[in-house]
Amino acid sequence: MAQIELVNRKFPEWLKVRLPKPDKIQHIEQMMRMARLHTVCESARCPNLPECWSKGSATFMILGDICTRHCGFCAIKTGKPLPVDPQEPMRVAQIAKRMGLKHIVVTSVARDDLPDGGSGQFAATIRALHETIPHAIVEVLTPDFKGKTWCIRRVVDAQPEIFNHNIETVERLQAIVRPQARYDRSLKVLETVKRLDPTIYTKSGIMLGLGETREEVIQTMRDLRNAGVDALTIGQYLRPTQRHLPVQEYIHPDQFEEYRVLGEEMGFLFVASGPFVRSSYNAIAFSQRVMAERLARVGAVESA
Numbered sequence: 001m002a003q004i005e006l007v008n009r010k011f012p013e014w015l016k017v018r019l020p021k022p023d024k025i026q027h028i029e030q031m032m033r034m035a036r037l038h039t040v041c042e043s044a045r046c047p048n049l050p051e052c053w054s055k056g057s058a059t060f061m062i063l064g065d066i067c068t069r070h071c072g073f074c075a076i077k078t079g080k081p082l083p084v085d086p087q088e089p090m091r092v093a094q095i096a097k098r099m100g101l102k103h104i105v106v107t108s109v110a111r112d113d114l115p116d117g118g119s120g121q122f123a124a125t126i127r128a129l130h131e132t133i134p135h136a137i138v139e140v141l142t143p144d145f146k147g148k149t150w151c152i153r154r155v156v157d158a159q160p161e162i163f164n165h166n167i168e169t170v171e172r173l174q175a176i177v178r179p180q181a182r183y184d185r186s187l188k189v190l191e192t193v194k195r196l197d198p199t200i201y202t203k204s205g206i207m208l209g210l211g212e213t214r215e216e217v218i219q220t221m222r223d224l225r226n227a228g229v230d231a232l233t234i235g236q237y238l239r240p241t242q243r244h245l246p247v248q249e250y251i252h253p254d255q256f257e258e259y260r261v262l263g264e265e266m267g268f269l270f271v272a273s274g275p276f277v278r279s280s281y282n283a284i285a286f287s288q289r290v291m292a293e294r295l296a297r298v299g300a301v302e303s304a
């Protein structure tokens with residue numbers, strides 16, 4: 001049984017864990033390779049992989065593993081991306097069905113090289129998943145499509161249950177952390193989704209430990225709430241390699257807990273906040289809420 005190495009002498013106690021990697025996971029990884037598919041879970045070496053996969057959620061990365069951008073925290077390769085593969089949406093759907101997934105997250109690198117930013121491939125993947133696994137929850141974690149409304153509308157029209165777009169950090173640090181993105185543009189993406197279809201849940205995520213202050217984090221949470229965002233994830237930034245931004249601070253679990261409570265007081269439907277929290281962490285917990293509300297909505301229509 002392979003071990004996931006997360007032990008690092010300079011990590012504080014709460015970040016020192018060794019997680020077993022069940023054989024079932026290795027079997028799924030082999031399936032992914034045979035299907036020529038990528039997951040963020042693997043490429044980001046996410047510590048939560050065994051937990052999420054065994055709970056029935058995974059994050060697929062479409063549109064290849066080469067990005068047109070160069071964010072200071074991200075281990076994904078930058079360069080000339082691969083051509084769009086028209087068979088990929090159905091391959092994702094078939095593997096997701098074989099894995100017995102109930103909550104599927106679809107994400108991608110930034111494809112500024114494509115006129116539609118990859119929004120067409122997102123829409124095709126959402127439709128393939130809904131067709132193949134009708135009762136599954138489909139969450140998309142998208143780039144900002146350079147704020148183009150017609151690209152956002154293309155994804156919205158495919159009706160994902162959850163539309164996630166990470167703002168990643170506070171306004172002051174955007175230029176260092178994600179130089180090709182913008183704080184206001186990311187807020188506009190999330191607002192546009194809600195304007196185009198208020199029944200879609202929106203979600204965003206922040207990493208901590210890059211030098212932000214408590215006040216700046218709370219202001220970012222407020223800005224997201226004002227943009228109508230329903231769900232929020234807050235996690236600890238961990239440096240992938242020496243080439244990436246240094247960690248300025250390891251945030252204590254008590255501070256994460258304070259942000260969780262504040263987030264719920266601000267009206268977020270769901271807040272996952274903790275050192276190991278990632279964008280799709282515990283996605284199932286939020287999708288159970290989505291399912292419950294969806295059933296209630298259907299029930300209300302039928303009894304009307």
Ligand code: SF4
Pocket residue numbers: 067068069070071074075076108109110143178
């Ligand atoms: S846009 Fe996304 S995939 Fe590309 S470098 Fe930034 S975080 Fe990584």
